[in-house]
Amino acid sequence: MAATVAFFFFAAILAAAAAGGGDAALVEHTFIVSQVRLNRLCNDTLVTVVNGQLPGPTIEVREGDSVVVHVINKSPHGLTIHWHGVKLQLNCWADGAGMITQCPIRPNNNFTYRFDIVEQEGTLWWHAHVASLRATIHGALIIRPRPGPSSYPFPKPEKEIPIVIGEWWEMDLVELDMRLRNGNLFDVPRAATINGQTGDLYNCSGAIKESNILNVEHGKTYLLRIVNAALNSEYYLKIAGHKFTVVGADANYVKPYTTDVITIAPGETVDALLVTDAHPGGRYYMIAMAYQPPKPAKQFPLFLSRGIVQYYDNNASPRKEEEALPNTPMAPEMPDQHDAVPSFYFYGNLTSLQPHPLPTIVDERLFYALDAGYFCREGGSSCQNVSNIVATINNVSFQLPETTPLLQAHYYNNMKSGIGTLPDGSPRMFNYSMSLAPTSKATSVRKLRYNTTVEIVFQSPVIADSYSNPMHLHGHDFFVLAQGFGKFDEKKDVKTYNLVDPPVRNTVHVPIYGWAAIRFVTKNPGVWYLHCHYGHHSSTGMAVALVVENGPTLDTTLPPPPADFPSCDNYISMLANE
Template sequence: MDSRSLPVAATAALIFFSVIALSAGTAIVEHTFVVTQVTMTHLCKDTLVTVVNGQLPGPAIEVTEGDSIAVHVVNKSPFNLTIHWHGVRQLLNCWADGVPMITQRPILPDHNFTYRFDASGQEGTLWWHAHVPCLRATIHGILIIRPRHGAISYPFPKPHKEIPIIIGEWWDLEDLGQVDRHLRHYVADDYFKASTINAKLGDLYNCSGVVEEAYKLDLEPGKTYLLRVLNAALFSEYYLKIAGHKFIVVAGDANYVSPYTTDTIAIAPGQTFDALVVADASPGRYYMVAMPNQPPKPDYQSPVLPTRGVLQYSNGAGGNQPGDVPMSPEMPDNHNHMLSFYFHGNLTSLHHPRHLPVPKRIDERLFITLGLGSVCRQGQSCERGAESDEVIVVATMNNISYELPTVSRPLLEAHYQNPSNIDWLQELPDVPPRVFNFTDNSLIPTGPKEEQLEPTSKAALARRFRYGAVVDVVFQSTSMLQSESNPMHLHGHDMFVLAQGSGNYDMERDVAKYNLVNPPLVNTVLVPRLGWVAVRFIADNPGVWYMHCHFEFHQSMGMIALFIVEDGPTANTSLPSPPVDFLTYGDDNNLMPDEYYL
């Protein structure tokens, strides 16, 4: 597709999707995403919002396993952007992963680009979002892959309906890139104004006495509903509850799990969960509440901004009357991080034809600490401490903060042409440079002990893996200047979650806890607050892949590394050449690195 802009008439005609059937029973599903700015009004303020096809959330992509997908992105916004297909394996297709200046040049304003990828070997709920700083707050949507066996073949009772539940945030900023720019300089001036369910703020919010609209779901008594729950927020993990009902969690990150009954779903940014809800309560109206959690003091305390929608029974005698006050669930304390710890720890994989055995051989081991540090604004020496004007606070992996490389072409392109072209990337070390009590609460506030440990460095951080290597990674959250959890997302791969724990990881003690029988398989793993998680993955997808925290503040501050998987010995195990319509701008190298991203 020509990288220049489309005529206006053609752009209008392309706001559609189509399905082209193929002889083998699969199909090519096409969508056109026109990215524009529209005015939305909430909380008595008009805000210019960047969205796809004029809607928030953006259009759902619904396919059957084995289908091919083509998405034509027409950028009519003022921002450079790319789209990432979150959780899609992109096997031998790193070119379509959608990370600016890693896998492609960004799509400039008044330009267009087509993404092509397959929905093969995966079933369940994934999503798509802009992969430029903070724009994913409004440029996102759900991606549903249904089983191919028969009309509908789930390993659980067929639901009456499938309902997307997309948790997000409402920002009243017209330039969300401002949030990223502030975060990169540790200026904490920006915060969202409300939480949302399917872009509705809900009746906890009002302006001049006018209550905001809430998301509403009508239920038929006795029916079973499949909720496809997605956390598209930038800043918070959420607790989700429905008064008078329970969830049966059946999948996470497009991988089936053993059915797990709970009254609360804990979902971090980037994660998806599929959960059955049976409409078996007394006829009436019930609140569904999504509440962000956060670490307790001495961490910074952000405003608690929950949202709620309404589930209401139809055909229920004595229920569903307009004046009825819905029943509210009893919500947990927003500082109760152990609720999240136990929710994630109770998940196991379901025995299923797509269930993969856990590889027993281990080729490489990494121990990666996650936390904050600081770099001097000028020179090598400066006064430390988060309150110092001489430092910039950064987020780190093994005490190194990712820095945007100064490049004139995407790293994947350079790697494909000659792997030695990117030998200058700094290697992510196997272990952190210093060993200390990583979860010492006294390190959260600025003080003499913390100031000795916070100096760090910035670099374009990467780690190379030979094709087929089995890699064990232990992510250790730390208390350096904060005690947040960390939702770590690996592009192009799924990870077996072998174990998690509180406090500091101890290999001699904790390896015995590893679940090598039925661990959950995820693309985004939540590293618990002041704790650790052990994962294992197979480096079987050649390319340059992003590994990063899905909290936007941690990503903007540098909690990123590149995982580079080398080619295998055959054409079928090697990165293919770029697509013929791969996005290029000739010899246009006049953009500064930040401009590629913003």
């Protein structure tokens, strides 16, 4: 078995090298996961991070490269690392979705991820995929084009700047996940962050060094590689006195779109050009502000983080953070934190730059109602005492398997009892105006044949107490055909589908009070997780596992697992002893 795995990996490296004209490289990293104390908000907080950093290391590659990441787990938690948006063709074993593709890497154990970057360019990211650990275990994954004529489809930027939006939690993230699973959906972070810093709004030392300061030259073009690594919120991003030209999303190029506000939901990435054409003597706030649903949804404090864009003379050295600055930064006018319209129009204005072969014949049509329900702790369909509030798809709350990851069970034809098939549509009248209804829990899957064209319509609740849903599919990109407000009407809304240049994404933002439609082809065998990227939704069950069967040939068949694949036996024993 080990020889077979080695053959597949070696063959993949040779193929990538051939595709890259000999320019492909092997990019190697070591991730040491440990707990460190970081000072934010005037407190020292114990957090779990990679290589002592927040965010973690940026992985920089070129299209066609092969990546090797050695994960050394010195933390007290089992964990996996997911390569968010990387297609991982014929390499589902490297996807890093806890208990979907693998058991977590146990404390004091190691595991090496190996994967290729094929036909992808732009910004992706990596993050932990166990409990809520991704709030502090994450980093950017930047894919540049190979040198030559196939370089960027826009003027080469002066500099590329990662902008990672996140949240600062002053609580144990594994405990947070347990609280979510027990029905407590109202824990909130203490602050928003940009590149791991809370910004000057949360400054308790009097110094500006906690802010993110971008020193730029006048008249230059910068490429901002923006990642939303937050657990809880979609964010609006603005820079006073400047506009963005959006050129990519989820490592796919889009037709250049100029805007003064960027909308980015958890799990998503956006590539945007920033032209520094404002007055060079000014200083300008960059603000990331969390959107939250309006009442009657439960209201949380306003979360935002501020950085500063400031200019420096081309012939002078950049200002240091500690130096006194002469003037107060200009602040942008932000959307109202409850206003969903800028978000809806931002997503609606994205179209694909490059022509893609959009499949026209749909083999499988699925309708996934994204909702919430309750599950009685004492069992039954009605609760006499306290019930758990859970997130659902088609009235089923997804439960992770406890002993055997789904991919392993699928590969060895061992899908046992307890694994159910998710209905293709809601088994009851979708809850447009009623209160919460009882739901069921299951490890729910949907089997799909190889090379099947699948269309999914996602429907968010249209009741007053509603929310948006960023739905992320592992192992595949998909076409975003349309979005709309209200209840999806097949006769009317199919006519609004963009069948010419729909954007290609790995995460679709299903708007609040609305729906979104996607289409993709199953050409990557394995078990691929489809889930909402809000932490409280994914932890409580808004998910399904798509089982893509093997194709008819060896090069459409999932190879066996790596020889050093993490064992589940000891991991389950560790959980039993906690």
